[in-house]
Amino acid sequence: MSVSPNRSTVATGLTVSAIIPPEGGDIDLGRRPLPALLMSLIFHVVLLTILGILWSKSSSGTGDEVNRSVGIAMVHRLPDRDRYVDAADLTESQHANDASAAVSSDSAATSAAAAAPANLAPPIDLTGILSEIHSTPTPISAAGLAGESKLDGDSFAARPASGTDGDPNRTTTSVFGVSGSGSRFVYVFDRSDSMNANGALPLRAAKKELMISLKTLSERQQFQLIFYNQMPKPFQISGMPQGLMLGEEAILERAARYVDSITAYGGTEHFSAISMALRLGPDVIFFLTDARIPRLSTSQLAEIRRRAERSGTTIHAIEFGSEPVAPSDSFLRDLASQNSGLYNYVDIRSLKLSP
Template sequence: MSQKRPNNQFRSRWPEWLLPAFFLPSWLMSLGFHMIVFVGVALIFQNTGVTEGLDDSGRVVDIFVKEAANPEEQPQESDNTQQSNADDSLTEEQVDETPPEELVDNLLDTPLPVDNVFAPGPAIADVELPLAEPIRPARPAPPAGGLPPGRGETQFFGTKDKGTRFAFVIDCSGSMQSHNAIHYAKAELKNSISLLEPTQQFQIIYYNQEVYPWHRRGRSDDIYWANETNKRLAYNFVDERGPTGGTDHVPALMMALRLTPEVIYFLTDADQSDRISNRDMARINKFNNGRTRIHCIEFGVGPQLDAELEASFLADLARKNGGSYRYLDVKNLSKR
């Protein structure tokens, strides 16, 4: 079928070169029109931030990209959110780079920096850390210096021994007033304490029918380091006690053994009427079990007879507990 030719009247109205535009096929004109519409729609969607993509099932979906709003136009968050942000103001980097002890100091002493607060809010309240139960202080370590720790030496009325823990058990009954025996006992006791090094410990136990251990005021220690402060306080305690009352050796000895010292110096005038019974002697020996050396010093009047030595319960006590025994005539002590 041939295309219809335009008539002469129509040809005379338009230029020759423009005439083919009016006689294009309809399908070509329709295609051009749809292309124009498609391009226009595409431009509109591009301006509104719409893109096209595929979901997991392969369907074509529209993806809208929302631009971030201006931070200055953000509405204020609720009070709860503000408080939560304030509490979390320390970043992970700050926590990682700050030593634990400095974190505590910062919380207690330094206000949090404003730059780290995510949103404005009320001032942060002071942080109070819960306190643990009071911790009892440990016994102080002995000062450095002096003799090597553990094996310092002292002596009591010429009886020498080495150790870290010493107990002096001194009879202060009324009979110790005779020939000024208590005076010599106190002088020698102070001298022995003065020889102790700060690395050693000691205790003084006076006794008659009662027991009088030395205790520092406000302290519950049973045995004390031989530092200069404790020595001065011990000298005062030595001077305060005078001779009075009767005699009971066993409670004082048992108290000293419970301190588990390495050495006990035991001084008494050893009246035979107050001797330690065989039953109490066995109890003392069993309780000690060789842990502590007991050195016994006996005050007497005049030279000691051989029979008295054999009958002396002090010599027996020393022998059975790894110590030594010595007899001293108090009348000769003034010549020392």
């Protein structure tokens, strides 16, 4: 069988076309059809366009992670408002309470769970004066050592604060012989069940003294009242934002009714009440309690000192007790000394109230 120059024969007997270049010549591939070239051109243009778009896209911003301070707040649904508590404060306070509960007596635990009796607080004469208030011990310096920086003068006389250059907005007022000067005052008073001792004498005496101090203020000063047990209860007027109140006569009359309504029950949690007072940025805080347990922890005292320094607040501490002398290890001494304040111990057996 003969083979043509342009064909090759395979072993199977099939004839397959093959392109064999002629001798001394080049292969002529012919011309590719126009539609195929056009489709290839379009495909490459589209591909290059997509790649260009993807390449040109860049992330916005600096690329750094954004640092934002976040926090968690606990909300307490109360009958007349919602109260928000910093979860960090609440957690730290809970740790302190847990530690104190491990060493507290069964009677203290029973008091913490006590409910408020209907007729707990007997009526008091808010216009009266403690008959033997001047017989209470003279307050000493915050270090709590006899003979240091004794105060003198009338405990309730409003007089210009030293170094105020006659600033009419500033005054000096006192609580159980401890004097504080400024224009913004916050009173933080214990209302736990232990204040019911001796016929509720501690609570009644504290309320009477509070009103005496408030009456030395004028409309040029501001104040706030915070009674506390497990939770703080500030003085609030419906329709007005919670905060410092002017010492106007009408507001003081409402404050008197608020104080009169306060009863003592439940346990004691100091830190949240002091924290609430510090958020108001007062010049002076008068802190009064009869509770030695639970104590403020070292970390809580440090946090209070940091906040007080930031707001320029002085914290005075008054401790109620039933012993003739002040305890030597009271955390209230530290609270006052660390915050430029004074500490005073009051033996409640020396207090007498007029009928």
